[in-house]
Amino acid sequence: xxxxxxxxxxxxxxxxxxxxxxxxxxxxxxxxxxxxxxxxxxxxxxxxxxxxxxxxxxxxxxxxxxxxxxxxxxxxxxxxxxxxxxxxxxxxxxxxxxxxxxxxxxxxxxxxxxxxxxxxxxxxxxxxxx
Amino acid sequence: xxxxxxxxxxxxxxxxxxxxxxxxxxxxxxxxxxxxxxxxxxxxxxxxxxxxxxxxxxxxxxxxxxxxxxxxxxxxxxxxxxxxxxxxxxxxxxxxxxxxxxxxxxxxxxx
Numbered sequence: 001x002x003x004x005x006x007x008x009x010x011x012x013x014x015x016x017x018x019x020x021x022x023x024x025x026x027x028x029x030x031x032x033x034x035x036x037x038x039x040x041x042x043x044x045x046x047x048x049x050x051x052x053x054x055x056x057x058x059x060x061x062x063x064x065x066x067x068x069x070x071x072x073x074x075x076x077x078x079x080x081x082x083x084x085x086x087x088x089x090x091x092x093x094x095x096x097x098x099x100x101x102x103x104x105x106x107x108x109x110x111x112x113x114x115x116x117x118x119x120x121x122x123x124x125x126x127x128x129x130x
Numbered sequence: 131x132x133x134x135x136x137x138x139x140x141x142x143x144x145x146x147x148x149x150x151x152x153x154x155x156x157x158x159x160x161x162x163x164x165x166x167x168x169x170x171x172x173x174x175x176x177x178x179x180x181x182x183x184x185x186x187x188x189x190x191x192x193x194x195x196x197x198x199x200x201x202x203x204x205x206x207x208x209x210x211x212x213x214x215x216x217x218x219x220x221x222x223x224x225x226x227x228x229x230x231x232x233x234x235x236x237x238x239x240x241x
Binding site: 071074075077078079080081083084088089090091092097100102103104 | 158159163172173174175176177179180181183184187198199200202204205
């Protein structure tokens with residue numbers, strides 16, 4: 001490929017990314033969805049429910065979000081392979097599990113921004129940071 | 131396991147997992163199985179997995195992907211030097227806490 005066509009492709013890709021979002025991120029997301037669709041029914045239902053919750057409360061940055069979803073798919077695929085039942089994967093308290101899992105991906109979470117804001121406000125009020 | 135034990139375990143699980151990994155490298159399912167054998171029956175596989183992701187992010191373990199006969203490659207975790215230092219700190223804190231609680235309990239008997 002010559003430099004010129006490479007540049008043209010780059011420009012076209014950037015244009016498409018503005019329209020539809022970065023292509024590699026879309027591809028990664030499609031790969032994640034395909035992985036969930038290959039899971040046995042119970043596991044698939046569970047991962048879809050967790051995904052819904054985690055998209056709601058999880059990272060706002062696409063890269064961090066996709067990393068989280070990939071890690072989630074790894075866990076479920078490994079659990080299917082080792083024969084670990086859904087209940088033993090998620091535990092008695094699915095919300096506690098989801099929150100524990102989300103803690104690893106703080107980037108871009110709105111709650112992280114609010115936590116930082118609260119900490120700064122108290123630092124100022126306490127005179128730690130004049 | 132009772133709710134109280136679950137809460138207590140939450141604060142010590144990281145140290146427990148690092149201590150297991152000091153013995154030998156292991157993958158997630160092996161760690162959960164070992165904990166279950168030791169009577170920690172209610173710890174979810176996912177909780178251990180989330181913890182392993184976290185200690186990997188913090189650089190306490192080295193990770194190697196090993197192909198498995200069935201299913202996806204397994205991530206095998208081994209404790210590195212940073213992890214060992216962190217584990218030493220965990221045991222020091224544990225000793226401090228256990229000692230203080232022991233004193234508290236003894237005092238309770240005397241009064």
